[in-house]
Amino acid sequence: MIKSSKKYQRKDSPVKSTRSIDKKDLEEVETKIRPSKIDEMIGRKQEKETIKMMISSSKKRDEVMDHVLFYGPPGLGKTTFALAIANEVGSSIRITSGPAIERQGDLAAILTNLKKNDVLFIDEIHRLSRVVEEILYPAMEDRALDIVMGKGSSAKTIRLTLEPFTLIGATTQVGKISSPMRDRFGLIQRLDFFGDEDMIMILKRAADLWSIDIDTDALEMLSSSSRGTARVGLRLLRRVRDYCMSKGIQSVNSDSVKSTM
Known part of the structure; x- marks a missing residue:
């Protein structure tokens, strides 16, 4: 969260009054x-330093930032981190959720519409079906999308190249994330209370x-x-x-x- 310009004062120091309550605006x-930037977030010192290091390194290498998985109880800033990261790297962000991606085609449509350096944020990523999840493996690792054309013995796989992107996943149940999925995240970060x-x-x-x-x-x-x-x-x-x-x-x-x- 954004750091207040007015430093918090303890009981022995009265808090300055703000404006009176008003419905306007x-x-x-x-x-x-x-908050829209990493440094504007309150607390999370270690987590912020890690993310800032990853962003700085990716910019110096002229590459997209590595994939990140945030996990922990709800309401602790996983979405806020995703939005702040997108702002820091100067990219657009596409926000969706595991339950909203029902078929492989749904995810394929999202991936093929991403532009270079875009951030894809999937909330409740643990709720992706295993079939849909498998589409992410080559996308995360090789920036590629494998499409199967046809059926049976005549089926063939066509590989499409995707624009470089960063996947940010969020989950309250990290234990439900499969090992192949976890292994493809560059950072797995817990957010505590x-x-x-x-x-x-x-x-x-x-x-x-x-x-x-x-x-x-x-x-x-x-x-x-x-x-x-x-x-x-x-x-x-x-x-x-x-x-x-x-x-x-x-x-x-x-x-x-x-x-x-």
């Missing part, structure tokens, strides 16, 4: 919650963007209820925001959070 602000400090920074930044005046106690209460998950914390913050807007409350404190919870 709310939908536009919603889209700014997700956020610590309290990082969660508070994530929530403070979102509060700033949503024009929510919120105090430290309220931030800490929301953080403790977020289970280390950014998605959960932001959902709770939205609930508090909506409650306060409906009640005409201009400044969020711990009582507001308790009333919402």
Whole structure:
């Protein structure tokens, strides 16, 4: 998540007030919650350094970045990493999910439409069928797509060359990823739950963007209820925001959070 320009302050140092809650431009602000660059993400120091190293190396070699598999519980930033990587390498990103790719032809259509250096992000990649998954093996390893023409003894395989691309997979169940698939990823990265400090920074930044005046106690209460998950914390913050807007409350404190919870 994006690092807040206002450093998080502890209880003994009052948090500066942001603007009062206002509905104006709310939908536009919603889209700014997700960071667009690696350095804008809160926490994840080691993971960010690894990704930045891979991006830098690929640029110096004038090659596409290696394939990456992110795994861990939902709501921890796997999609955010994929979008940030695409922005860092200056490429377009195609987003899909395992359940949406039902047939080999579905995946073949996606792969053949990728342009040079594009990023393909497959969420819930563990849900790809084994038949569809096998199409990815030569695509990931050789940048090629094998198409079988005909049936029986007259069948023949035609190999199409694909544009160089980076596959980013995301899964909550890494154990369901087959060994042949795992072996083709250059990096397999686990994302763990956020610590309290990082969660508070994530929530403070979102509060700033949503024009929510919120105090430290309220931030800490929301953080403790977020289970280390950014998605959960932001959902709770939205609930508090909506409650306060409906009640005409201009400044969020711990009582507001308790009333919402």
